Amino acid sequence: MKKIILLLALFLTACSSAPDQSGIVMPIILGEPTAYTHPSYPNAQVQLAAPNQSAGGIEVRMESVSMEGKSLNANVCFTLPDTSDWGILSASLTYAGTMTQDFGTTLASLQIPPSGGGTGLRCDILTFLVPPDADLSNAVIVIDAIGAIPSAEDYCSVYMPKIQQALMERGVGISLNCVDVNGMLTMQITGFPAEMTQQQAEEIVYSSDFYAIKGPWNFPFSLAQ
Secondary structure (H helix, E strand, O other): OHHHHHHHHHHHHHHHHOOOOOOOOOOOOOOOOOOOOOOOOOEEEEEOOOOEEEEOOEEEEEEEEEEEOOEEEEEEEEEEOOOOOOEEEEEEEEEOOEEEOOOEEEEEEEEOOOOOOOOEEEEEEEEEEOOOOOOOOOEEEEEEEEEOOOOHHHHHHHHHHHHHHHHHHHOOOOEEEEEEEOOEEEEEEEEOOOOOOHHHHHHHHOOHHHOEEEEEEEEEEOOOO
């Protein structure tokens, strides 16, 4: 019995004196990492000298243009002639001999025209992607057209009489009618000249000319990098 107690005591002494050889090192947290912005991605902003432009009965205002990384953003507001879903249909950016028509829009604010008459106001952020070293010292943004793309119901209730009248005035022998398709009135082309294809007739009838207001509205600016 004494031998068992002596061996147990020696074992416990050896364990308590053994060095810690786990090798685990706890990391030291210095704080949250911060985003790194490359110097070639500048930030700059300029106020336009002539922010207001008017054409086709629509006033467009572009107060400022800013460069954020690869995004050129323009704050654009334009008057709304009615309660339709108006937006920018066509726009371009020209700088240093380069023109781009690829753009995106983000709704910033919307004031619906009052029911008793008057105009509303829509403000968008118009965005073009450009190289971070683009020379924008002599650039211009042109908004070519705004429009309200009709829904299927709108074509029959609002646009078909206008389109048919315009086709008659142009001497284009295309006839239109609204027919019930699965319980919904849908505008269809019921006749067109023999020398015209169905596709050509559709391109004429569904042209943005019938639901767009054309400018242009020109906004030159100089943005130093």
